[in-house]
Amino acid sequence: MRARFPALLRTSFALAVAAFLWSCEEPIELNLEQQKSRLVINSNFFPGEPVRLRVSATRPAGTMAVPVTNAQVFLYEGNEMAEELVFVPSTNDQTSGSYQTIDFRPQVGQSYTVHVSAEGFDPVTAVSSIPAPVPITSLSIADLSIERTDEELVYDYHLLVDYADPEEVGNYYDLRIYQRVTPYRVTAVGDTVLQQSYLKTVGTPTHQAEQSKTISVLLQDLGRGAPVRIHLQSRIDPSREFIGAVVAELRTVSPEYFFFQRSLGPDLSGVSSGLYEPLILFNNVESGLGIFAGYTSVALDLQLVAPL
Template identity: 25%
Template sequence: MRKIVFILLSLGLVFTWACEKTIEIDIEATKPRLVLNAVINPDSTIAVFLSRSMHILDNQNVMRITNARVFFYEDDIEIAEMQHVENGMYVCDYYPKIGKKYSVKASAKDFDDIKASCEIVPPVSITQIDTLTTYDEYNNPNLVVDINFKDPPEQGNYYIIHADMQFTSEYIDYSQFRVDTLYQNQDTVIIDTTWGILVKNKFREVVGLNSDDMIVEQIYLGGISGFIFSDEIINSQSYAVKFNLSIYSWVDTDELKYTFYFKSISRDYYYYLRTLNAHHDAVNDPFAEPVFVHSNVENGIGVFGSFTQDVDSIIIDPSRFEYNWYYK
């Protein structure tokens, strides 16, 4: 019996014995690089943001570069030396033109010089917006939207679609009051005080778009909830991107205005958005493959992209979609 107990105890010690080995990983200290981020369009002047890359073990905030020299070029001709305004943002008062090639060169102490280029692509127009009201199994209405366009015959067109909602609301602001007065015998006499003033405000919100269209990819980046896609499958064709639109409001309003932004974007900006979106999706997945974010900055990191856009809108009667109202 004692032998059996001894054997069992011995086996227990064998199976509970833990081996531990410390593996030291030597992560080399890489030289920091300049990070450039800028997206230009013909409707805005130029703004470029400069920071520096961070080591994988760094835990400090993003470090802005405020002492760089930054130059802006059109078709390889210098337009201006950009001026630093705040927090690593450099600007110049110039509107880029469609069809032109633009470049940015930047240099700063202790960093390699960087350069990035892009071209302003022509806009593609929305030819038509179609809407269809459908009903689910509970008889709740949903709005299906088609954005119609004609893809240009040139290869390599890239797009973003996103939307926002605008509405006007009236409410009583009880932090304000109105005083009724009467001028009598050279004196001003208060005859009535009313707390609460009717206020009319305009609101704008980003709205979510959902689609099963096979050519689009959903993105949630930088305040944009929409789609990116290329013309790889639809080159030179007329096409309609179909998606579901969430109709809702958190205040009482007579109408909702939905504005759609159909953007033609540069190739590098397209691949930057795709890979950055994939990187964000993989951050919390321990089994995901590493994602390398696309960059077109020589000797540095980041993106210098461009877009043009066509904008169209529809007006919705919210009373048709009251089941989606947060408040009324």
Template identity: 45%
Template sequence: MRLIKHRANWFFYCTLFSGLALLASCEEIIDPPFEIERPKLIISSNFSPDTTVSVRLTASQSIVGERSVREITNANVTLIEGNEVVEKLHFVPGVNGEPGVYRTASFIPVVGRLYTLHAAADGYDVASAQSSIPTSVEIKNLVISNLTTMSIGELRVYDFNLSVEYNDPDFIENFYDLRLSQEVYPYRLTSTGDTMFMGTIAKSLMAPDEALNDIRVAGQASVLIKDKPEGGVNIHLQSRINPSREAPGKIVAELRTVSRPYYDFQRLLQREGQVFNGLTEPSVTSSFNVSSGYGVFAGFSQNTQKVNLAGY
């Protein structure tokens, strides 16, 4: 009986230690309480006719509780037209704190042709995207009405309605990015009393009551439009000029005809209050037409018209 009891105790302790060893071995494969995601490349590029193609390339980084991006400077970025490689983009470092971009040296895209972008970097899946430049839609008429002026401190405020008519094609879904700005001529008085103008700059227009949340960009406002509202696009705007050092010029309307990925990505950026300056801001890790990565690669075309402020 004592031998049987000894063997039973030995079996109990062996089973206990085996169970503890099994638990210890399982510790390393317990799922963590946060998502671990493989980092991906982020492509950020909008391209148009008559200009080289520029691409900002970053990569997502997953950190506990947050997500960040870092710039990728040593990637292999290739542009393909149809089945032919047209150019390998070279990296151009940024200046004055601006991020660098990959850019074509000589290749200029044209309307209607399909382009494929491939981006490869060590440690990441190859990201790729396809897009073409849509045919430009023409602005038919640009009219300023109900113009009033007022003074607020040193500023002269021009308050007006802007109507934009354009030839929206029938029976297909169309997307637009209407960019609006005010030409301004900065000047200064010389010691002899002469006026010296210093070139034209673009100044952003704004909504008087800030209800037009799509206006974001310093130097150029952006209004996204699907198809064309009945009666055209009518916007209440203000331009603010300091007459002691600025002279007002024309109101500029640039109608960009864009793809659905361009439109959706820009809507996301504007909802998050981010600046848009030709290259989309890649901190938004969403994919719109990028395979095995994030971001957007989208062509657009533009038609620009100008109109004088009445009486100026």
């Protein structure tokens, strides 16, 4: 493992090296090989749904990726080719599109391999599978309290989640929590008009929910232990929202999914060492970068109500 130098020590070391180079009588040529661009793939696939895969490439001088729209992408189920993926442009201006299967749908328990090639790049390969789903057996709420602020109602509670983790199989999980809310508006004559409900993010007592940020708890085997207990907060604007059910989504995920998501996860402890910590992402793409990973999902919801 490469040691991390404190900032002052790193600076002193760099100055010493620079002084040494300048003091040499003969010029020293540093042969720094330019980093070669590599393909980057990104895909989380689900049973019964098309396999969608984004392809991009790193820039030679950095880590920024640019879309690759002229790649050849082949999907194999076991040793048999399942389908060549077709590039489908995106209707969203922020993305270029993705490669998708048209007829083929992946299934639980199968191993899948993707091969991606594009002119000017080394071809890349990645392998993953879809594990069997694990059901949620119980969902309950404890220690519910409600606080009214100037603009919000804050529901503070503990969510207890139990699931049928098989003891004979090592599994990985991603537990995701959402809050269902129903927006409404009041007409000029005083009628309340309900709008389409949607899933809203939840937070914790130390971290308020951010836009599009989902509470995600990565878990390994539960065995016969106690249910998972998570301290959460749901916040609504009572002037335009009705609170609904808390939704727990339990994803049973491949090891590739688990370790990639764990490498993305921020430190929520609130404690900082004061030193720069590099972000090292898990990668299961041979000769390239990125993630190709399968998962299954089950969900259960529970109405969030105040204690009597």
